[in-house]
Amino acid sequence: MMTGKTREFFDAIATEWEEDPGNSPDSDDLARLARLFPVAENDVVLDAGCGSGRLLPLLRRAVGEKGAIFEMDISGEMLKVGRRKRRGLRPHFVLADVQSIPVVGGLFDAVICFNLFPHIADKRAALAEFRRVLKPGRPVVIAHLMGSEELNAMHSGFRGPVRHDRLPDEGLMREIFRSAGFKDAAIRDEHALYFARASA
Numbered sequence: 700m701m702t703g704k705t706r707e708f709f710d711a712i713a714t715e716w717e718e719d720p721g722n723s724p725d726s727d728d729l730a731r732l733a734r735l736f737p738v739a740e741n742d743v744v745l746d747a748g749c750g751s752g753r754l755l756p757l758l759r760r761a762v763g764e765k766g767a768i769f770e771m772d773i774s775g776e777m778l779k780v781g782r783r784k785r786r787g788l789r790p791h792f793v794l795a796d797v798q799s800i801p802v803v804g805g806l807f808d809a810v811i812c813f814n815l816f817p818h819i820a821d822k823r824a825a826l827a828e829f830r831r832v833l834k835p836g837r838p839v840v841i842a843h844l845m846g847s848e849e850l851n852a853m854h855s856g857f858r859g860p861v862r863h864d865r866l867p868d869e870g871l872m873r874e875i876f877r878s879a880g881f882k883d884a885a886i887r888d889e890h891a892l893y894f895a896r897a898s899a
Contacts, residue, residue, distance in 0.1 A: 704860040705818060706773050713751060713776035728844050728891070732813075733757040735894060737838045742808035743767045745832065746790075747797050748815025750774070752781030755790055758811070769802070771795055798824045804831045810839040817854060817864035826879035833899040839881065841872075843893040850893065866893060 733754065738744055738761040746754050749770040758768050771793040772778050778792050795801050797812075798821055810829045819825045829839045843850055847866040854864050867875060869886050872895055876884045881897035888895075 708860050709750070709772075709774035710776040713774060713780050729753065730757065732842060732844060732892070732894075733761070735842075736761065736809070736811055736840055737896065738762060738809050738811070741765045743769075743806060745769045745771060745800075745807045745810045745829075747771055747800075747810055747812045747829070748773075748818070749781060750777045750814065752784050752790075754811065754813055755781065755784060759790075767791065769793055769807075771797070771800070773797075798828060800828045800832050802832055805834050807833050808837050809833075812839065812841045814843055816841045816843075817850065817866050818861060822867070822875055823878055826875055826881065830880050830899045835899055837899050838896055839899070841893070841895040844891060846890050846893055847888050849890070 736758075738758060740761070740763040742762045743766065744758055744762060746758060746768060749755070749772050752770055755768065755770060759766075762768060768790040770778065770781055770790045772781075773794070773796050775794055778794055782792060793801065797815070797819060810833055812829070816822065826839070833839065843866070845853070847868065851865045854861055856862075866872075869888055872886055873884050876895075876897045881899060884895065884897040886895040887893070
């Protein structure tokens with residue numbers, strides 16, 4: 700599980716996070732990233748580690764009126780911020796740790812893990828859970844608007860519980876995917892983009 704200190708850290712920055720212009724769902728960079736997501740009309744999608752709901756409008760646009768979005772985060776304060784922007788989007792909000800997802804298996808057409816993966820204590824356990832809740836053959840995506848080198852350097856400069864949080868290198872990431880039962884892994888790790896995708 701994520702530590703209580705990690706939860707407290709994200710609870711404490713929820714309002715500040717939302718007010719940062721770089722975290723706006725109207726960001727061009729975020730919109731370009733969202734176009735890479737393997738999400739289609741009518742899909743049921745898990746936004747794992749959704750934070751303040753940056754992806755919510757973009758995911759709703761992709762899945763349409765008949766699709767469903769589950770916004771899940773360990774931080775109750777982040778979810779409070781996210782609830783304020785639901786205006787007609789009708790997402791399901793879930794307070795939970797991704798290492799123990801409280802839904803039945805095989806529910807989701809896609810799991811999107813944006814800006815979360817470095818903060819997960821047991822990455823293998825989380826990916827095993829993602830695989831459990833995905834329909835067979837459906838994708839998980841791990842994404843950031845930074846490459847791993849940039850992101851890891853940024854985290855190392857922080858104070859508090861996230862300073863040691865890291866994205867795995869490509870070899871380890873592929874091994875973690877395999878150990879959780881995923882296949883067909885594809886990883887892009889470059890300046891201003893980390894995008895890893897695999898199929899359940």
